[in-house]
Amino acid sequence: MSDLAKHFAKANLTARPPPEPLAEEPPEYEDDSSSASSMSSTGTVIPSSTLRPAPAIHWSDYFAQELFLERNADAGQPDQNASGHAKFHVYYTPATSPKAPLLVLHHGAGSSAMTFALMAKEVRKQMPEVGILAVEARDHGSVVWNSDGEVDNDLSITLLSQDLVDMLHLTQAKLGWKELPTIVLIGHSLGGAVVTDAAYRGLLGNKLLGFGVFDVVEGSAMEALKHMQTYLASRPKTFPSLSAAIEWHIRSRTLRNPQSARASVPSLLLQTPDGRWAWRTGLSSTEAYWENWFTGMSGKFLSGKGAKLLLLAGTDRLDKELMIGQMQGKFQLQVFPSAGHFLQEDLPEKTAEVVVEFVKRNDRSTLVLPPKVSDMLAQGKKV
Secondary structure, eight states: OOHHHHHHHTTTSOOOOOSSOOOOOOOSSBOOOHHHHHHHTSSOOOOOGGGOOOOOOOGGGTOSEEEEEEEEGGGTOSSOOSOSEEEEEEEEEOOSSTTSOEEEEEOOTTOOGGGGHHHHHHHHHHOTTOEEEEEOOBTTTBEEBOTTSOBOOOOOHHHHHHHHHHHHHHHHHHHTOSSOOOEEEEEETHHHHHHHHHHHTTTTGGGEEEEEEESOOHHHHHHHHHHHHHHHHHSOSEESSHHHHHHHHHHTTSOOOHHHHHHHGGGGEEEOTTSOEEESSOGGGGGGGHHHHHTTHHHHHHHSSSEEEEEESOGGGOOHHHHHHHHTTOSEEEEOTTOOSOHHHHSHHHHHHHHHHHHHHHOGGGOOOOOOHHHHHHTTOOO
């Protein structure tokens, strides 16, 4: 079984106890599943009240701007193949150089743009000139309505990749860019499938420098889907506070970096009328799209135009098609064995290093070409 499948199947069984035992106390979150309750009580040490996570961190600590982008199909806006009105939510940090590429980051299912918060900040430390646009998919912070005015949560892969491209063009229009900059797409999990589809279908033309996929390949993803509903049933349905939600993510080892958990977890939840906190996205209801997201992904990844990066948390996730492609040198492969599925949150500095190296290696604007012989002769220089 792949590491991703193990994560889904054993999410509540992998908590790492602290060096010294702590006094147990009743969990602060509500769990309506009896099986989940029995699972969470096995091998889990609940932190004492003195070890509560710090308050949530605001998005402005990691991005320069929060943008809301409106798409109206009746307004004749360009590059809109989807019908109906949309309000997209993105975070943006502008480039400091007109020639610098723009990193476009797409999260996974049930996640948000804030999953890239720490990584994005590290990227800017290592490559200050690069721009960053972190987007949120429909039903994950963005909203799309159909022609009848009803919310459209169709999460099929072609619509998600078109939404991604629309967000890029709407950002261009809102910020007054004359043209799109050079683009590097980065996607985690479902987001990896989205950027792969966009690259494969050539939706960005020659503006696409390359694309990177974080911890998802077709084979292991399809295997993990068998365990997805079991995993979802084991999760708490509500939390009494954001601190309790952050604590659960750390205790269950869903996230292994407390600072990243404080940044990303609050964006996954909405407060209910009774004051509790529930998941923003109902992942169980998206089951109809799961196979659509990942079927054929390996072939599309290898055939997509542009440089390719595959960053994994375990080598056993490579399927046969990708193993062959890797041996043929068709993409860059990096493995972080010590990371969990959310590797960009668990190891933001290392992830940023790989992304920056990938961008610098493939950015054509930084190439210094030798002078032409004809130019040297015209200047009277010896050749």
